[in-house]
Amino acid sequence: MSGVHPPDEPTLLQLRERFRSREDTPLAAVERALDRMDAHDGTIHAFLAVDRDRALAEAETATKAWRAAGPRPALLGLPISVKDTIEVAGMPTTYGSAVFRHNRRPDSVIAERLRRHGAIIIGKTNTSEFALCTDVRNRLTGPGRNPLDTARSCGGSSGGAAASVAAGMSAAAVGTDSAGSIRIPAAYQGLVGFKPSFRRVPWVQDWNAAPTRSHPGPITRDARDAWELTKALGGADWRDPASALAPLADEEFESALRRGTDGLRVAFIADTSAPTSAGASAEVSASEEAALARDLTDFLRDVFGALDRLRWDRLVPPPTTARVWPYAAEHVAAALRLSPDFFDAVEELTDYARPIYEAGRTQSAAEYLRATGEERERGLALRHALAAYDYAFSVVAPEPPRVTETYSPLQFPRLALLNLAGLPAVSVPFGAYRSGMPRAMQIFGRFGDDAGVLAMAEKLTRSL
Incomplete structure (x- = not known):
């Protein structure tokens, strides 16, 4: 494997502690991140835009603030990247599309909250066009590559966000997830x-192509970092009526960490079908997928004792066949809101985005309401089925990332079910495939129990 990931990179909280102890400074941290971009981003294509001058100026200000006495915001001076579907003032927001290469927007609520907590938004990260693909390919830059092995895909659609963290170009990242787009990369x-x-982190900005499914969230080096960033971003905003959850408090996380495993009811949910794509991968093998599921269930039984085994296909009714992807019209509406002449530039769309937008243009209101209503019912069925369990577990991806040149994007329908249900879910590392690439497990819990899910992730990763 040929990779560009730096060893022993500090976590977000470790870097903050280095600022506090004066072992490091925000200015030095930002300079390191920019140096790594110069050295490696021509290969991995993690970023679509970087505001060097502003990042360095803010880093100088933050360095002075760390030297001064007094209270400091929680993310002061920490370099954080933001997926390019999230609007940030001062840089283009393209949504991964050449159609919007010159688009400028004011700060989203996510950018507002990052800045309020002192973070330095170092750049906008690469994404598939309109976040529609589990790989990172668009007409703006080269394909997103994996810093652990640059021959392989970084995953998507928040692939650039994850790559910026893995390559040491940011201390953490904010992505979005409407069907696995944070968890896969x-x-x-x-x-x-x-x-x-759902809507723990409000969505307030001009572009909104997944109003019922998209969950903004963090990509970090460990669960504590994810908690810290979610805490900073979370809390209701009147401009997003779906964002009704209260701000998070550290005691929720600490209390969940202290809680033992006795009496918890947990389940492993097995899949009966691998992710699908138009192509086949020689590296995928039934034995390797079975080994991952077996290793995970053995580990969970060691931790919890009793473990129920469930199956996705018995928890949720299958989707009905529709002429058009149920959410195509939402994407069309979001594009037309920004540009009424959007379809004049349809030739600039990628091969995977254009059919969706062309179909969405013809989707009737009746088709849309029927299909999305059925999807909503599937999400409610899953939430109801899992209500008896404190936590549930599954595989994230049953195979390693594929080689970029031969990559045919996969679909992960089981991950998307948790978006329909609105439940908190986290992907955490769990060993490695035979190739050396990382495996992962998914942990999910009841709606609103974000602290419990992240605390469980922290406890289980300590046990590995």
Whole structure:
């Protein structure tokens, strides 16, 4: 494997402690991140935009603030990247599309909260066009590559966000997840990827192509970092009526960490079908997938004792066949809101995005309401089925990331079910495949129990 990931990179909280002890400074941290971009981003294509001057200026200000006495915001001086579907003032927001290469927007609520807590938004990370693909390919830059092995995919659609962390170009990242888009690239790159409860983090910005499914969340080196970033981003905003959850408090996380495993009811949910794609991978083998499931269930039994085994296909009714992807019209509406002449530039869309937008243009209101209503019912069925369990577990990806040149994007329908249900879910590293690439397990819990899910992730990773 040929990789560009730096060894022994500090976590977000470790870096903050180095600032506090004066072993390091925000200015030095930002300079290191920019140096790594110069050295390696021409290969991995993690970023679509970087505001060097502003990042360095803010780092100088933060360095002075750390030297001064007095209270400091929680993320002061920490370099954090933001997926390019999230609007940030001062840099283009393309949503991974050449159609919007010159698009400028004011700060989203996510950018507002990062800045309020002192973070330095170092750049906008690469994504598939309109976050529609589990790989990172668009017409703006080269394909996203995995810093652990640059011949392989970084996953998607928040692949650039994860790659920026894995390559040491940011201390943490914020991505979005409407069907696994945080959890997949985190799994592929040995990171923690957290999809909070639906609208734990509000979505307030001009572009909104997944209003009922998208969960903004962190990609970090460990679960404590994910908690810290979710805490900073979380809390209701009047501009997003779905964001009704209260701000998070550290005592929730610490209390969940102290809680033992006795009396917890837990389940492992097995899949009966591998992710699907148009192509086959020689590295995928039934024995390797079975080994991952077996290792995970053995580990969970050692931790919890009793473990129920469930199956996805028995928990949730199958989707009905629809002429058009149920959410195509939402994407069309979001694009037209930004640009009424959007379809004049349809030739600039990628081969995977254009059919979705062309179909969404013809989707009737009746088709949309029927299909999305059925999807919502599937999500409610899953939430109801899992209500009896404190936590549930599953595989994230049953195979390693594929080689970029021969990659045919996979679909992960089981991951998307948790978006329909709105439940908190986190991907955490769990050993390695025979190739040496990381494996991952998924932990999920009841709606609103973000602290419990991340505390469980922290406890289990200590046990590995």
